[in-house]
Amino acid sequence: MSVDLPIRKIIHVDMDAFYASVEQMDNPDLKGKPVAVGGSEKRGVISAASYEARKFGVKxxxxxxxxxKLCPDLIFVKPRFDRYTEISKKIRRIFHEYTDLxxxxxxxxxxxxxxxxxKGNPSASLLAKEIRERILNEIGLTASAGISINKFIAKVASDYNKPNGQKTVNPEEVIQFLEQLDIRKFYGVGKVTAEKMYQKGIFTGWDLKQKSLEYLDENFGKSGRYYYHVVRGIHNSEVKPNRIRxxxxxxxxxxxxxxxxxxxxEKLEHIAEEVSRRLRKSNVAGKTxxxxIKxxxxxxxxxSKTLPYFMSDKHIILDTAKDLLYQExxxxxxxxxxxxxxxxxxETKKTQEQKSVSVQLKFEF
Known part of the structure; x- marks a missing residue:
């Protein structure tokens, strides 16, 4: 059976424990050991954890x-975002050899x-496999991938066979896949929302599907409509190459x-300077x-405070932050x-318009 729907072939590529994996790649002494990027034994928050650390519950x-405490042998490493950005750019160059989207x-x-x-290859699954192999061979890191008809399902699927694996959800498998999915696996359902859903007897996609749009709107606000559609495989958001910050x-x-x-x-001054530097580097300005404060x-x-003009100047940002600090x-x-x-x-710039693709429900994936 065929239907006219904006079904696409979407791959979601997710690097495996990226920051920690880069550190292990650059420092062989860290390979096979539990590593945490960021934080320390006393303070701070961890940015990433290696799979060896995750076995102890570190995340x-x-x-x-x-x-x-969870992992006494945990090795803390300072983050090197310049290095992660450098590797990320190499990975994206590989992506762009396959598509501009x-x-x-x-x-x-x-x-x-x-x-x-x-590449003119009709199989998104084979393309994902080739991309992952190239990332491993050319850069030295493993990646996982999810492949399906839209961004939502592809992202959920990429987490299925981690690390260093991939999962394809073919068009004819979408409904069954979503109905059997634990509600905690739904992208966009956080810990608090999951608990609320549990209290209302919603544990799987099938349970969610039994709820009316009115019920979901009433109980989950503006997210209700999103949940109603994605559990039915409906997510028409296009891949936007010029994603607006x-x-x-x-x-x-x-x-x-x-x-x-x-x-x-004193601390706010340094933070305002960093924000200003990033704004100038990105050539953007803001009003709010x-x-x-934690x-x-x-x-x-x-x-928050919104000014009547765009700004990126450190002193204006700092003065506004000071006002907010003294507010309460x-x-x-x-x-x-x-x-x-x-x-x-x-946010005032126009994004590129992209065409929806009308295809048959069953096609090579």
């Missing part, structure tokens, strides 16, 4: 002191639309909690400054400060 966004999500993952590709930020976790605003202002009890507060009395000592700039002038 990204975990506090370093907790990680060291590449949408990076971060340094270590990207979507590729290979419905029509530079919506915000830019920098933050610092401190080795000791700060209780004095005088010390905080957001101050992020207290010693790990509660997180944000305060601090609850307790502070362990993290961050500044982000949003409402960027990039």
């Amino acid at each position: 990204s966004a975990m506090a370093g002191n907790l990680a060291s 590449v949408e990076p999500l971060s340094l270590d993952e990207a979507y590729l639309d290979v419905t029509e590709n530079k 919506k915000s830019l930020a920098a933050e610092r976790t401190f080795s000791e909690n700060l209780s004095s605003e005088v010390f905080m202002l 400054v957001t101050l992020k 207290y010693s009890d790990f509660t997180l507060h944000t305060r 009395k601090l609850n307790t000592s502070v362990r993290l400060l961050g500044i982000s700039l949003s409402n960027l002038n990039t």
Whole structure:
């Protein structure tokens, strides 16, 4: 049976424990050992963990002191983002040999639309295998991939056979795949939402599918419509090669909690300088400054202020952040400060228009 739908051949490539794997590749002494990038035994948050560390329950966004308790032999390594960016650019050059429709999500993952590709290969599965082999042979790192009819399913599938594996969800397999999927595996369903769904008897895609659009709207707000459609395999978001940046930020976790605003202002100056540097490097400016404050009890507060003009100047960013800092009395000592700039002038730029592809439901994948 054939239907006219915007079904595409999408590959989601996700590097395996990217930061940690780069460190192990560059330093052979780290190979086969539990490695954490970022953080420390005392403070800080981990950016990435090697698979050897993950066996102990260590994962990204975990506090370093907790990680060291879970894995006493854990090796902490300082992040080298310049190096990760260098490797990422090499990986993207490989992607672009197959298609110009590449949408990076971060340094270590990207979507590729290979419905029509530079190799003239009708099999997205074979293309994904070839891309992964080239990344391994030319760079020395392993990658996993998900292949399916849209971005949502491809991203979910890329996590299935990690590390160094891939999974294809063919068009005729989509519905069954989604119905059997644990709700925690749905991209866009975080820990809090998953718990809420559990309380309402929603454990799998099939359970989610039984709920009406009205029910999901009422219980999950603006995300309800998204859940209603993706569980039915409907996700028409195209791969956007010119993905528009919506915000830019920098933050610092401190080795000791700060209780004095005088010390905080000193830290904010360095953070504002870093944000300004990144803005200039990206040639963008913004109107909305957001101050992020994480207290010693790990509660997180944000305060924002929108100016009537675009700016990227360090002094304006810092002055605005100072105003936000003094806006309310601090609850307790502070362990993290961050500044982000949003409402960027990039949001006024037009993205490229791309054509939807009308294809048969069953075709070579």
